[in-house]
Amino acid sequence: MIKSIKNRFSMTCGFIACVVIAYSAGAVAQNTITLNGNVDDLRPLYADEGDIAEGKRVVDSSCAGCHGALGVSESSGVPNLAGQRPAYLYRELRAYQSGARGDSAMNNAVKFLNNDALVKVAAYFASLDPPQPRPASGTTAFVAKPDAAQAGKTAAAACAGCHGETGVSKTAGMPNLAGLDPKYLAGAMNDYKSGLRKNDLMKSMLAAVTDANVNNIALYYALQQPEPAKTPAPGDLAAGKAAAAACAGCHGEQGISAIPTTPSLAGQDAQYFVAALTAYKDGTRNNETMKGLATALDNSTMKNLAAYYASQQPRAPNVRKPLTTQEWVQRCDRCHGRDGNSTNPRLPLLAGQRVDYLTKVLHAYRTGARKSPEMAAMSDVLTENDIDNLAAYYSAQKARSAVYVVVPAK
Numbered sequence: 001m002i003k004s005i006k007n008r009f010s011m012t013c014g015f016i017a018c019v020v021i022a023y024s025a026g027a028v029a030q031n032t033i034t035l036n037g038n039v040d041d042l043r044p045l046y047a048d049e050g051d052i053a054e055g056k057r058v059v060d061s062s063c064a065g066c067h068g069a070l071g072v073s074e075s076s077g078v079p080n081l082a083g084q085r086p087a088y089l090y091r092e093l094r095a096y097q098s099g100a101r102g103d104s105a106m107n108n109a110v111k112f113l114n115n116d117a118l119v120k121v122a123a124y125f126a127s128l129d130p131p132q133p134r135p136a137s138g139t140t141a142f143v144a145k146p147d148a149a150q151a152g153k154t155a156a157a158a159c160a161g162c163h164g165e166t167g168v169s170k171t172a173g174m175p176n177l178a179g180l181d182p183k184y185l186a187g188a189m190n191d192y193k194s195g196l197r198k199n200d201l202m203k204s205m206l207a208a209v210t211d212a213n214v215n216n217i218a219l220y221y222a223l224q225q226p227e228p229a230k231t232p233a234p235g236d237l238a239a240g241k242a243a244a245a246a247c248a249g250c251h252g253e254q255g256i257s258a259i260p261t262t263p264s265l266a267g268q269d270a271q272y273f274v275a276a277l278t279a280y281k282d283g284t285r286n287n288e289t290m291k292g293l294a295t296a297l298d299n300s301t302m303k304n305l306a307a308y309y310a311s312q313q314p315r316a317p318n319v320r321k322p323l324t325t326q327e328w329v330q331r332c333d334r335c336h337g338r339d340g341n342s343t344n345p346r347l348p349l350l351a352g353q354r355v356d357y358l359t360k361v362l363h364a365y366r367t368g369a370r371k372s373p374e375m376a377a378m379s380d381v382l383t384e385n386d387i388d389n390l391a392a393y394y395s396a397q398k399a400r401s402a403v404y405v406v407v408p409a410k
Contacts, residue, residue, distance in 0.1 A: 041094075044086035045345060045404045047123030055124030058117050062109055072131045079357040083130025083401050087345040089122035101370070130399035131352050142396040144325040144389045151385075152220025155213040158205065167221040169229040175272040179226025181317040182218035183260040189214050198284050223321055226314035228267035235270065235307025243305050246293070254312045267314035270306035277302050320381070325389040331378065332390065339397040345404050352399030358391035 047055070060069060063081075067073050071082030081089065096106040097118070110118065146154065156167075159177070164170055167178030177185060192202035193209070209217070244255070247265070251257050255265035265273070279285040281294035297305075323331075329339075332350070336342050340350030350358065364370035365379040366387075382390075 041087045041091050042345065043119045044090050044123040044126060047086075047120060047127075051120045052124050052127050055117075055120030055122070058113065058121050059124055062113070063121065066105075066109075067125075071125045071128050073354060073357075076354075076356050077360050078354070080131050080353055081125040082128035083352075083399055084125055084349050085342050085345045085347060085402065086122050086126035086404070088342075088348045089125055090118055091346065093118045093122060129401060130349060132398060133352055133396045142393050144393070145385055147322045147324060147389075148216045148219050148383060148385060149223055149322055151213065152216035152218070155209065156217045156220050159217070164230075166224040168224075168227045169231060169269045169272075172231040172269065173271040173275065174269060175276075176226070176229045176268050176314070177221040178224040179267075179314045179316050180218075180221060180263060181257070181260045182215065182222040182319060184257075184263045185221060186214050186218040187261060188263075189218065196286060198279075219319065219322075222317050222319045226267060226316055228310060228312070228314065229269035231269045231271065231310075233270035233307045233310035235303040235305075237304070237308050237311055239301075240304035240306070240308025243297075243301050244308055247305070255309045256312075256315050260317070264314060264317075265309040266312035268306075268309055270303070270310040273306035273309060274299075274302045277305075322383065322386070325386070325393060328382075328386060328390055329393060332394075335374070340394040341397070341400045341402075343402060345402075349399060349402075350394040351397035353395055355391045355395035358394055359387055362387045362391065 066075055066078050067081050071080060073080050093110055095101045096103060097110045099107060162171060162174045163177050167176060169176045189206055191197040192199055193206040195203060250262050251265050257264040277294045277297060280287055280290040335347055336350050342349050362379055362382060365372060365375040366382055
């Protein structure tokens with residue numbers, strides 16, 4: 001294993017080409033890349049054996065207490081640095097020193113180090129063999145937690161007997177769930193769960209359902225192909241259409257709501273629709289707006305409205321289907337290299353990193369506590385489940401050392 005970064009050429013131009021040689025399990029991968037922009041952060045690539053030895057002395061006195069003398073952390077939330085990419089390390093040390101990262105412990109650790117020392121520290125850590133995944137429960141195999149939609153499908157299995165396997169009702173009196181906005185459906189389930197909506201069966205069914213699975217179930221049904229309920233809908237459609245004009249302001253034309261917390265009515269089971277209006281009318285469902293509107297409706301008008309809306313074609317809400325962990329990995333690997341083994345000295349190695357540190361960093365990017373336009377855009381839509389899976393995946397990957405041999409640009 002080559003552990004040093006050899007000084008080959010002086011840096012005299014605005015961009016350079018690097019030959020990257022990565023070593024893993026006896027195999028050698030080689031490619032050539034061109035790096036543009038400020039080359040000051042590439043100074044660690046020019047460190048010789050003496051520089052690396054000096055970097056070790058600085059590490060032993062200033063860094064080893066948290067990151068380990070060989071760059072392998074034993075502290076929760078503190079990253080492994082062994083084998084980390086040199087320019088990335090140098091840039092991060094500079095960011096801590098300037099206060100841009102706002103971490104007081106790290107600020108104090110690097111506060112009095114000069115730029116030359118930062119270069120040598122980065123070169124030393126980069127020269128070490130990266131740590132490999134630690135066995136968990138006897139294996140390093142990565143097993144992804146189900147995404148929200150998959151978890152919702154599993155949790156919704158208990159609902160299929162009444163609402164249909166995909167949320168399209170075949171039982172009169174049971175509402176269609178497919179294609180409802182998840183904000184509305186989750187709110188309705190929570191109302192049943194709390195007793196705000198009166199239904200003993202629904203309350204008992206939802207009693208053991210966690211808040212997370214309420215949201216997962218709502219997402220699962222939102223992603224299903226909506227169809228009209230497969231149930232009878234007696235009533236006068238023309239009269240129902242005329243009466244529905246008063247409902248369009250909230251529930252949309254043809255019953256397609258544009259308000260996430262207001263349900264779409266298109267394709268809904270007619271018997272359930274009448275029962276819901278009756279519940280608003282007699283106060284069993286507590287909603288002053290709906291009570292005022294429903295009070296003026298007689299049973300015949302309710303049936304006509306139900307028949308009209310049941311005849312309308314429902315439309316799926318604008319809900320993003322969650323990416324699988326593998327789809328997220330493909331996106332992350334574009335910058336961080338295959339399985340998190342970056343071949344760019346400015347971008348960090350993720351493979352073999354501590355899972356708790358990766359989780360912490362992804363949360364920091366998502367909340368904006370750690371600044372990066374690229375990472376903010378990537379992490380903004382990550383769910384807790386996505387973060388857990390990505391951190392576990394990269395932590396379980398075999399890390400590879402990289403040696404950067406600098407050659408002049410043509």
